[in-house]
Amino acid sequence: MSGFFSTDYKAARQVFLNQVQATKGITWQVSFKHPLLGKTGEELALDAVWLGDLNAAKLLIVQSATHGIEGFAGSAIQTAWLTEAGLKQLPEDTAILFLHAMNPWGFSFLRRVDEAGIDLNRNFIDFAAVPDNKGYEVLSNALIPSAWQAEDLAVADKKLADYRAAWGERLYEEAVSGGQYTHPQGLFYGGKEPSWSRSVLTQLATDLQLAERKAVAIIDVHTGLGDYSVGEVICDHPPNSLGVSWAKRWYGAAVTEPFLGTSSSVPKLGLIDYFWQTLLPDACCFITLEFGTGSTENLFNVLRADHWLAGQATEGLDKTLQQKIQQDLLTHFYPAEKAWQQAVIEQGLLRINQALEGLQQV
Numbered sequence: 001m002s003g004f005f006s007t008d009y010k011a012a013r014q015v016f017l018n019q020v021q022a023t024k025g026i027t028w029q030v031s032f033k034h035p036l037l038g039k040t041g042e043e044l045a046l047d048a049v050w051l052g053d054l055n056a057a058k059l060l061i062v063q064s065a066t067h068g069i070e071g072f073a074g075s076a077i078q079t080a081w082l083t084e085a086g087l088k089q090l091p092e093d094t095a096i097l098f099l100h101a102m103n104p105w106g107f108s109f110l111r112r113v114d115e116a117g118i119d120l121n122r123n124f125i126d127f128a129a130v131p132d133n134k135g136y137e138v139l140s141n142a143l144i145p146s147a148w149q150a151e152d153l154a155v156a157d158k159k160l161a162d163y164r165a166a167w168g169e170r171l172y173e174e175a176v177s178g179g180q181y182t183h184p185q186g187l188f189y190g191g192k193e194p195s196w197s198r199s200v201l202t203q204l205a206t207d208l209q210l211a212e213r214k215a216v217a218i219i220d221v222h223t224g225l226g227d228y229s230v231g232e233v234i235c236d237h238p239p240n241s242l243g244v245s246w247a248k249r250w251y252g253a254a255v256t257e258p259f260l261g262t263s264s265s266v267p268k269l270g271l272i273d274y275f276w277q278t279l280l281p282d283a284c285c286f287i288t289l290e291f292g293t294g295s296t297e298n299l300f301n302v303l304r305a306d307h308w309l310a311g312q313a314t315e316g317l318d319k320t321l322q323q324k325i326q327q328d329l330l331t332h333f334y335p336a337e338k339a340w341q342q343a344v345i346e347q348g349l350l351r352i353n354q355a356l357e358g359l360q361q362v
């Protein structure tokens with residue numbers, strides 16, 4: 001199982017592509033090349049691979065690395081499915097589309113955001129009507145203080161705690177992580193225009209005529225939020241929608257809904273979910289498969305440190321602090337423990353098989 005987990009983007013991509021080559025039944029494959037090179041000079045790409053009938057009415061899409069550094073789990077699940085199941089489990093009139101490394105730059109450089117600081121999962125808004133997030137405005141300097149030292153952090157943390165006490169947990173979380181469009185170096189920044197990944201996805205959906213499909217299941221694999229080694233099935237479709245009812249029927253009662261407050265995730269702006277929901281109204285079921293790795297508090301703190309670091313000039317920077325921040329980030333999003341990795345593969349394959357079975361009932 002652990003053989004599916006790689007040490008970096010370049011290796012993860014290679015293992016995935018090698019397995020694709022060894023798999024029968026690949027009917028279409030394109031590598032959308034990113035304009036930049038990776039951390040070690042490697043090519044960056046979103047690799048799209050289609051298994052089965054290109055005209056299938058039913059389709060399962062599995063996405064990895066929407067949040068760059070979180071891509072190890074999704075990439076491992078994609079490779080594991082190709083290795084262990086291949087075409088054997090594809091029902092009639094059903095195809096699978098693997099999207100490997102939605103945000104290849106972030107995967108390679110071990111950041112959650114892309115090269116423009118964009119959180120891809122806040123980028124799917126209408127840029128003619130950019131939403132505002134007044135809470136983030138108030139908290140921006142406390143979230144990313146000018147210096148990463150104990151006394152500055154103590155002042156910043158007090159400001160955050162005061163806001164949290166005054167407005168309550170949910171509004172605090174929405175202010176911090178709901179999405180913001182004003183601070184490019186800040187947390188959960190949605191950008192000022194569609195990202196490279198969004199334009200690739202839009203083109204791909206048009207080229208493959210995805211809007212014409214009868215039923216599409218999408219599984220987007222993430223890490224970093226929720227209980228350790230548990231893959232939470234988060235459904236951001238509106239309450240009582242067809243998407244929610246499909247999710248509950250296919251994946252069971254474990255499905256959580258941010259809009260109802262039953263998830264570790266709060267409602268957010270600009271999710272990639274909304275792209276699919278708009279493209280396929282009443283014909284898709286999007287879930288975020290979110291594997292827990294540590295506490296939410298740790299998540300916020302490693303992200304704050306990473307964003308602080310990204311805004312610093314490298315000259316004169318404390319190298320020990322730099323390495324600690326980068327290691328803490330990687331440890332949070334990609335636990336090295338074999339038991340965690342095994343749990344990821346088992347649950348990932350289970351959810352894929354449930355989606356394929358569920359599509360047959362539509």
Ligand SMILES: [Zn+2]
Nearest residue numbers: 067070222223
């Ligand atoms: Zn994520």
